Amino acid sequence: xxxxxxxxxxxxxxxxxxxxxxxxxxxxxxxxxxxxxxxxxxxxxxxxxxxxxxxxxxxxxxxxxxxxxxxxxxxxxxxxxxxxxxxxxxxxxxxxxxxxxxxxxxxxxxxxxxxxxxxxxxxxxxxxxxxxxxxxxxxxxxxxxxxxxxxxxxxxxxxxxxxxxxxxxxxxxxxxxxxxxxxxxxxxxxxxxxxxxxxxxxxxxxxxxxxxxxxxxxxxxxxxxxxxxxxxxxxxxxxxxxxxxxxxxxxxxxxxxxxxxxxxxxxxxxxxxxxxxxxxxxxxxxxxxxxxxxxxxxxxxxxxxxxxxxxxxxxxxxxxxxxxxxxxxxxxxx
Amino acid sequence: xxxxxxxxxxxxxxxxxxxxxxxxxxxxxxxxxxxxxxxxxxxxxxxxxxxxxxxxxxxxxxxxxxxxxxxxxxxxxxxxxxxxxxxxxxxxxxxxxxxxxxxxxxxxxxxxxxxxxxxxxxxxxxxxxxxxxxxxxxxxxxxxxxxxxxxxxxxxxxxxxxxxxxxxxxxxxxxxxxxxxxxxxxxxxxxxxxxxxxxxxxxxxxxxxxxxxxxxxxxxxxxxxxxxxxxxxxxxxxxxxxxxxxxxxxxxxxxxxxxxxxxxxxxxxxxxxxxxxxxxxxxxxxxxxxxxxxxxxxxxxxxxxxxxxxxxxxxxxxxxxxxxxxxxxx
Numbered sequence: 079x080x081x082x083x084x085x086x087x088x089x090x091x092x093x094x095x096x097x098x099x100x101x102x103x104x105x106x107x108x109x110x111x112x113x114x115x116x117x118x119x120x121x122x123x124x125x126x127x128x129x130x131x132x133x134x135x136x137x138x139x140x141x142x143x144x145x146x147x148x149x150x151x152x153x154x155x156x157x158x159x160x161x162x163x164x165x166x167x168x169x170x171x172x173x174x175x176x177x178x179x180x181x182x183x184x185x186x187x188x189x190x191x192x193x194x195x196x197x198x199x200x201x202x203x204x205x206x207x208x209x210x211x212x213x214x215x216x217x218x219x220x221x222x223x224x225x226x227x228x229x230x231x232x233x234x235x236x237x238x239x240x241x242x243x244x245x246x247x248x249x250x251x252x253x254x255x256x257x258x259x260x261x262x263x264x265x266x267x268x269x270x271x272x273x274x275x276x277x278x279x280x281x282x283x284x285x286x287x288x289x290x291x292x293x294x295x296x297x298x299x300x301x302x303x304x305x306x307x308x309x310x311x312x313x314x315x316x317x318x319x320x321x322x323x324x325x326x327x328x329x330x331x332x333x334x335x336x337x338x339x340x341x342x343x344x345x346x347x348x349x350x351x352x353x354x355x356x357x358x359x360x361x362x363x364x365x366x367x368x369x370x371x372x373x374x375x376x377x378x379x380x381x382x383x384x385x386x387x388x389x390x391x392x393x394x395x396x397x398x399x400x401x402x403x404x405x406x407x408x409x410x411x412x
Numbered sequence: 413x414x415x416x417x418x419x420x421x422x423x424x425x426x427x428x429x430x431x432x433x434x435x436x437x438x439x440x441x442x443x444x445x446x447x448x449x450x451x452x453x454x455x456x457x458x459x460x461x462x463x464x465x466x467x468x469x470x471x472x473x474x475x476x477x478x479x480x481x482x483x484x485x486x487x488x489x490x491x492x493x494x495x496x497x498x499x500x501x502x503x504x505x506x507x508x509x510x511x512x513x514x515x516x517x518x519x520x521x522x523x524x525x526x527x528x529x530x531x532x533x534x535x536x537x538x539x540x541x542x543x544x545x546x547x548x549x550x551x552x553x554x555x556x557x558x559x560x561x562x563x564x565x566x567x568x569x570x571x572x573x574x575x576x577x578x579x580x581x582x583x584x585x586x587x588x589x590x591x592x593x594x595x596x597x598x599x600x601x602x603x604x605x606x607x608x609x610x611x612x613x614x615x616x617x618x619x620x621x622x623x624x625x626x627x628x629x630x631x632x633x634x635x636x637x638x639x640x641x642x643x644x645x646x647x648x649x650x651x652x653x654x655x656x657x658x659x660x661x662x663x664x665x666x667x668x669x670x671x672x673x674x675x676x677x678x679x680x681x682x683x684x685x686x687x688x689x690x691x692x693x694x695x696x697x698x699x700x701x702x703x704x705x706x707x708x709x710x711x712x713x714x715x716x717x718x719x720x721x722x723x724x725x726x727x728x729x730x731x732x733x734x735x736x737x738x739x740x741x742x
Contacts, residue, residue, distance in 0.1 A: 308516060309511060309513060309516040309517045310516060310517055310520070312471065312511065313511060313517045313518065313579075313582075314519065315503070316469055316504060316508065316509045317503065317504035317530075317531045318501060318502070318503035318505055318531070318535060319500075319504075319531070320500065320534070323530070328519050328522075331522075332520070332521055405521065406521055407520075407566045407568075408520055408521075408566070
């Protein structure tokens with residue numbers, strides 16, 4: 079097992095090298111002068127030269143790339159051209175925000191999706207099956223921005239139950255330790271902040287979790303239907319086991335493998351791709367940060383953020399692969 | 413002294429209600445088994461053998477399946493009147509079952525220990541440790557070497573024959589009074605088949621349970637069964653003691669089954685096969701279901717479905733050849 083993890087970690091190196099090359103080339107794949115495209119048409123030659131000097135764009139590509147890799151490895155992710163803030167500092171606040179949101183979204187999606195999928199499979203063609211699968215079809219088809227806006231209209235404007243944006247209400251104090259607000263509020267025993275951050279998380283979390291939830295529900299259902307017809311399920315019934323054991327242990331553990339794959343992939347997407355949700359709910363996360371950087375042609379930010387998100391994606395995939403082994407002992411790693 | 417039967421099946425009808433019609437998978441099956449006895453149920457694929465077994469366990473999925481008529485009595489108790497919960501306490505405990513394919517009948521993601529312990533603890537109020545001890549004892553009983561360490565193995569780490577032994581151990585967890593074996597040797601190599609049959613025979617002697625042996629293999633029947641029921645298209649067609657059946661088969665279908673076994677003493681050029689295919693269970697012929705394939709079919713076979721007729725003590729047959737006026741044909 080340990081061997082496998084080490085080998086996988088080694089195999090990650092070329093993947094990360096590839097990602098770093100792509101992230102690096104980004105700046106140079108834009109047609110024309112990168113300095114010009116960052117500063118716009120109104121910049122004069124002196125300003126352009128200053129930026130080129132600052133980003134050392136006049137060096138050969140290989141030298142630039144070498145510098146990009148070594149500084150990244152040393153934890154220096156560069157500076158924003160616009161705000162001059164170090165990207166690392168920005169990400170330190172924004173990455174936990176995105177992770178908190180994504181974790182919550184994938185948690186809701188997994189719990190509700192798996193449960194709905196299992197019940198739909200066990201009661202195939204029942205009203206619950208039809209209703210939940212139609213719901214899931216809507217879930218994958220609904221545009222998130224529309225769903226988010228509708229939720230804000232209903233729960234924030236009309237009913238006034240939930241705050242429409244941000245992570246904390248103004249006036250609520252929280253000492254941050256990890257920048258995961260829920261975790262921090264528990265660690266500091268600050269229940270006002272806990273309640274406040276949970277209410278802020280609820281709507282964006284559910285909006286973000288809708289598509290994964292629908293995919294997970296449909297995947298669980300089809301996987302369960304296949305497993306429920308297996309001989310070992312008949313054996314489990316013939317042994318006189320209670321039906322919840324047959325369904326939730328004997329069947330679900332077997333049916334969970336493809337579902338786990340989907341959960342891992344979806345979680346990876348959420349980490350890097352919560353752009354819409356973060357924008358609608360003004361969530362100060364990575365998605366919004368990178369979107370603003372792209373719109374503002376702040377390429378050093380885009381480069382480094384892509385790299386960080388890609389690294390996380392790769393590690394989530396590794397984690398998924400390791401979890402496989404715990405679920406299915408037949409999987410061999412050699 | 414004549415023993416009371418432990419399991420009685422009376423005129424069982426299990427039908428499947430599908431979109432393309434009602435499939436009469438089991439259509440009037442009756443038999444009984446006594447403690448310590450082995451009853452064979454023989455027939456082609458699709459003759460209703462397995463559905464009969466699943467009906468006894470009340471494991472027919474509803475919908476589409478349903479036991480529409482008949483009685484199931486286990487030690488004087490009416491199984492059809494039992495709730496699902498009561499049935500669950502009988503399954504795996506007093507009546508248990510082993511299946512055809514040991515490769516797929518054990519859950520691949522759990523250790524043998526987990527699968528055995530959960531069965532024992534579902535029916536007996538014992539600690540986990542006691543359940544493990546019992547599991548070791550059972551694996552030993554079915555001849556698995558170094559049972560305590562093997563408990564930690566997963567099913568895929570056993571060979572086919574060993575897996576079937578595990579399956580048998582699992583079925584015997586709670587000393588069942590009736591063991592239903594649904595083609596227990598079909599998926600195994602011939603040498604392993606013989607070992608498993610021998611094991612079942614030995615265990616039956618030691619534990620005194622009744623066995624219902626479902627098979628399409630007359631060789632298996634000859635080896636282990638006391639009495640045999642031959643089934644065709646969901647109906648029993650012949651019933652006899654095993655030696656009587658082989659010595660004096662009466663039903664043309666049984667003749668066909670026996671005729672299609674290779675015989676070392678009388679080598680024939682060609683084995684006799686039963687022509688045609690089993691009928692569509694959704695649209696059974698009006699008369700005898702076997703008539704369209706029967707070499708001895710008469711006009712009246714097309715219109716009249718025969719009743720069971722006792723030809724000699726304990727030997728019943730369902731064929732119009734044995735009606736009064738046809739005796740000459742014999």
